[in-house]
Amino acid sequence: MSPRDYQALLAEAGLSATENRLRVLEVVGGNGYPLSAGDIYRILARSAPVNRVTVYRILERMVRHGILERLSTGGRAFHYGLAAIAGQPPHPHFYCTRCGHMDCLSPASLPLDTTRLQRTFPGQIEKIEIRLDGICKNCLRKMELETGKRRAAP
Numbered sequence: 117m118s119p120r121d122y123q124a125l126l127a128e129a130g131l132s133a134t135e136n137r138l139r140v141l142e143v144v145g146g147n148g149y150p151l152s153a154g155d156i157y158r159i160l161a162r163s164a165p166v167n168r169v170t171v172y173r174i175l176e177r178m179v180r181h182g183i184l185e186r187l188s189t190g191g192r193a194f195h196y197g198l199a200a201i202a203g204q205p206p207h208p209h210f211y212c213t214r215c216g217h218m219d220c221l222s223p224a225s226l227p228l229d230t231t232r233l234q235r236t237f238p239g240q241i242e243k244i245e246i247r248l249d250g251i252c253k254n255c256l257r258k259m260e261l262e263t264g265k266r267r268a269a270p
């Protein structure tokens with residue numbers, strides 16, 4: 117998405133396109149996987165000074181306005197990614213319980229089609245959040261190296 121798309125996205129959601137909101141959207145939208153608020157703050161602070169509380173407030177507001185989705189990690193900090201309104205179809209996420217890295221899985225990997233459920237479910241479904249927990253390939257590799265080293269030791 118280009119900066120102009122982000123401006124349109126904010127306008128669509130009824131938010132004015134402030135400099136900081138655009139910067140937050142560029143970081144979240146330009147990243148291939150969801151980031152924690154702390155990560156987003158650190159990336160922003162690298163290019164220009166920004167207030168940490170401001171970043172947290174912007175994230176919360178954009179979640180309320182449906183631009184970003186807030187993903188739970190089962191204890192540690194929430195992660196943020198673009199929501200469906202930003203052209204992101206619902207998709208499951210993988211969370212590494214060792215290093216805290218979160219990845220977006222392809223929408224086709226675990227179809228999240230609620231139309232059938234919606235036919236019998238009396239309420240209105242607004243959001244699906246599916247998180248698969250496990251150990252990422254980087255951590256697996258590290259664990260293998262560690263056990264290999266231990267075995268090699270006398």
Ligand SMILES: [Zn+2]
Binds near residue numbers: 214216253255256
């Ligand atoms: Zn990991």
Ligand SMILES: [Zn+2]
Binds near residue numbers: 208
């Ligand atoms: Zn995602």
